[in-house]
Amino acid sequence: MQDTLLEMRSITKTFPGVKALDEVSLKVKRGEIHAICGENGAGKSTLMKVLSGVYPAGTYDGEIHYDGALATFRDISDSEKRGIIIIHQELALIPLLSIAENLFLGNENANRGVIDWHGTNQRTETLLRKVGLSDAPSTLVDKLGVGKQQLVEIAKALAKDVRLLILDEPTAALSESDSQTLLDLMLELKAQGMTQIIISHKLNEIRKIADTVTVIRDGQSVSSFDTKGDGITEDRIVRDMVGRSMENRYPARTPKIGDRIMKVSNWSVHHPEHANRKVIHDVDFDVRAGEVVGIAGLMGAGRTELAMSIFGRSWGQGISGQVEMRGQPVDVSTVSRAIANGLAYVTEDRKSLGLILDDTIQRNITLANLRQVSNGVVLNKHRETEVAEKYRDDLAIRTPGVFQKVGNLSGGNQQKVVLSKWLFTAPEVLILDEPTRGIDVGAKYEIYGLINDLAAAGKGVVMISSEMPELLGMCDRIFVMNEGAFVGEMPAAEASQERIMSLIVNH
Known part of the structure; x- marks a missing residue:
């Protein structure tokens, strides 16, 4: 049996006016945990969407070799049939359905169109035990905390006979204890022989669980290495991610505290x-x-x-x-x-409470202070554009223009838009x-x-x-x-x- 389960060769993906991936290569061994690191917007999630068939064969250049053969996935269901399952940062669970219903949605345990609920609940209990949950299969997902929901997502993947599990920022919204539970589960799955890819910004977690790391910067793969090798430190990973040394993670400041x-x-x-x-x-x-x-x-x-x-x-x-x-x-x-x-408040949940993802950068930045960009009750669009462009420049929001939809920005740039919105209220x-x-x-x-x-x-x-x-x-x-x-x-x-x-x- 070949040692390499997955190899992505010279993957190039272009959107109108933007080259998101440029000759990116990646190799993942069987049974290992492989981490992908990079700044927001570096192309990590795009690469995984290419792998999982979200961007089907023919829409990108390069080759995917999976389990010793050239793979041309047409869509997600095509890659899932081969055991490649991706868990996105925004969980894909339906809150008002039960755990059992979520686990087998689209993959129902049915006979002639009639769902076998007894068998479904039994299989659900078995899968929940595997991920360390004792909740009843009938529990509604919206009654679970985020940490448990993440474990339900993994149980859902296990229900599909997963061979390569991809987790995109799995601990981003979890507490320290929930994060540790998830990392322990990943190590347990590795011990059982499962191959995993994790996208994460948390370098301490990567050092704890990953066997190998690939760093992507500006759409290009810049380094790959074994985490147990000599000289492999967090600072080395950071340097490869941002293209410069960052000895001090926090900028210096001399406080001048007043009244x-x-x-x-x-x-x-x-x-x-x-x-x-x-x-x-x-x-x-x-x-x-x-x-x-x-x-x-x-x-x-x-x-x-x-x-x-x-x-x-x-x-x-x-x-x-x-x-x-x-x-x-x-x-x-x-x-x-x-x-x-x-007063101004920048919420912890920028996607749901801080931004209107389907609207433009311009509209989001001025939303909390429309009076300043209006003539009476009439919006002054020229003034609104001027304000948005000022904050784009001041906060270095990386975007071709202020009419770009916020949902298309990386997480770091979205956060800068939220900050701009509240800074505009002075x-x-x-x-x-x-x-x-x-x-x-x-x-x-x-x-x-x-x-x-x-x-x-x-x-x-x-x-x-x-x-x-x-x-x-x-x-x-x-x-x-x-x-x-x-x-x-x-x-x-x-x-x-x-x-x-x-x-x-x-x-």
């Missing part, structure tokens, strides 16, 4: 559906001019709920407490009032919720630079992040949150991952 801009006092919030359940408990914190304030905590600690409730009461009910801006109480009871009083305090989630190290560095620029301009920044090194590298002061309450506060100079975790587990 207090915002103060939140005795802030309490109840659950939007369960009025008796208090989610946020008497939180107090403040932000000063030129200061980056971090909020640390585990998934479910209440950080996002706190931010959304402050920003126009976008989450929760029975909200009490007070917000002051520059010493004066302000009304933040609606989003428009919060914006008018100098906020005094900008709340950033997981601002670098799902984007590569190069784009992260650019986002960090923008945060530093805001602080240097005298703005206040509140940064929520699940990546503790990010908080330690970027913030001046860090609050620690656990179970809806603040359990600690410290200058970043005195903070460490151990100290933050100690505050969390001891409260």
Whole structure:
């Protein structure tokens, strides 16, 4: 049996005006975990769409050799018949169907058109056990957390006799514990002989599970290597990804902290559906001019709920407490009032809550401040274009033009559009919720630079992040949150991952 399961040779894929892939080559051995790294927009997902038949044979140049033979996949079902299954970053589950229904949708266990539900549920239980889930087959998918949904996607792949499993950013939206569960499962599947490809920006995870790595930059494969080889470090991978050395992951900043801009006092919030359940408990914190304030905590600690409730009461009910801006109480009871009083909020979920993916960059950037690009009630399209082009240049949004649909941009460039939208409202305090989630190290560095620029301009920044090194590298002061309450506060100079975790587990 040949050692190589997959070889992609000189793959070139061109869209109108753009060469997305240029002579990319890739080789994957049987039974290994092969990682594909690269900046957003480098061509990683395009390459996998070529492999899986989303872009069928004939729409690209080059050859795919799979299991010792030339492969010409016409569509996804064609590649799935050969055991190639791809799990996209945006999960393809139907929320209001059960786990069993999702697992066998389009692959039903039926006899003469009648579904065998007993057999389906038995097979579902077997598959769920394989991925470490004990939930009932009848459980609706929307009742599961994101981590469990990711495991259901893998169970769905196993139902199709997968031989090559491709996971696109599988841990991007997962907590640390859910991520570890998924990585452990990947290693278990590898031990059973399954070949896997993972696309990921999380270099620590790649070092933990990958046997080999291919780095793609600007549509070209620039390096491939064994992770166990001499001199293979995270810095080496980063250098290949971005084309330059990045000794310091966080840009230097000399803080110039001024007067207090915002103060939140005795802030309490109840659950939007369960009025008796208090989610946020008497939180107090403040932000000063030129200061980056971090909020640390585990998934479910209440950080996002706190931010959304402050920003126009976008989450929760029975909200009490007070917000002051520059010493004066302000009304933040609606989003428009919060914006008018100098607040802005960059959501953790840019695709669903931060952007209109089917609309243009121009429309998205001006959406939160249409008054500034209008003459009375009439939109001034020339002014709107000027504003969008200014932010495209200022934030280095990589796009041919501002009339491009946001859904066509890479994750890092989408995040820059979200930031542009809120910067155009001229906020005094900008709340950033997981601002670098799902984007590569190069784009992260650019986002960090923008945060530093805001602080240097005298703005206040509140940064929520699940990546503790990010908080330690970027913030001046860090609050620690656990179970809806603040359990600690410290200058970043005195903070460490151990100290933050100690505050969390001891409260």
